[in-house]
Amino acid sequence: MLNQIISNTPIYVWAILGFLAFRGIKSSVDRELKVRAIVIIPVIMLALSVQGIWSGFGADPVVLAAWLATMLLGAAISWSLVSDKNVRILADKGTVFYRGSWAPLIMMMAIFVMKYIVNVALHVNPALHTNMLFAVISTALFGLFNGLFLGKMLRVLILYKQAMSVNSLFTSSAAV
Numbered sequence: 001m002l003n004q005i006i007s008n009t010p011i012y013v014w015a016i017l018g019f020l021a022f023r024g025i026k027s028s029v030d031r032e033l034k035v036r037a038i039v040i041i042p043v044i045m046l047a048l049s050v051q052g053i054w055s056g057f058g059a060d061p062v063v064l065a066a067w068l069a070t071m072l073l074g075a076a077i078s079w080s081l082v083s084d085k086n087v088r089i090l091a092d093k094g095t096v097f098y099r100g101s102w103a104p105l106i107m108m109m110a111i112f113v114m115k116y117i118v119n120v121a122l123h124v125n126p127a128l129h130t131n132m133l134f135a136v137i138s139t140a141l142f143g144l145f146n147g148l149f150l151g152k153m154l155r156v157l158i159l160y161k162q163a164m165s166v167n168s169l170f171t172s173s174a175a176v
Helices: 003-006 011-026 035-057 061-081 103-124 126-130 132-175
Strands: 031-033 087-090 095-098
Touching: 003 061, 011 035, 011 103, 031 035, 035 061, 035 095, 035 103, 035 132, 061 132, 087 132, 103 126, 103 132
Parallel strands: none
Antiparallel strands: 031 095, 087 095
8 A cells, every 4th residue: 555655646746855855954064045045945834834734624714723823833932942053144245154953854854744644644534634633633733843944934034134234234334
């Protein structure tokens, strides 16, 4: 049965896995990123999550509330973990320095595997589409992981905007 599941998985799913693995491995080393690069993975993870929730469970208010609540929890956790030890804004270069970490790879693989398992479970047992416990647990986990990505991204974007404002202020006053 496992062989049948894997062989019936669309090729684009494996392409997504490859992209996520590539990005996760790149995250394991120190790097400087432009602001647009900071947004890519959180937005992709959010899109995968929303697509998974919508196709699997629809727009049920309980399901969406579970997703939103755990997303806010995840965002609060990751927001608080951003520090000068792992992220520095390099305003003079217009970039952000990230200390290397395996955490993004682990989170991306966790989301991918969870989404894959949920999709297989829904395909094998269509009754799970209407199983509220399965829906709430699945979407709550999607929300938690999304929140972890989004909280860090939002915190870094705010720090970046603040640093760029201060840098622009100093640049303007130095020119006078």
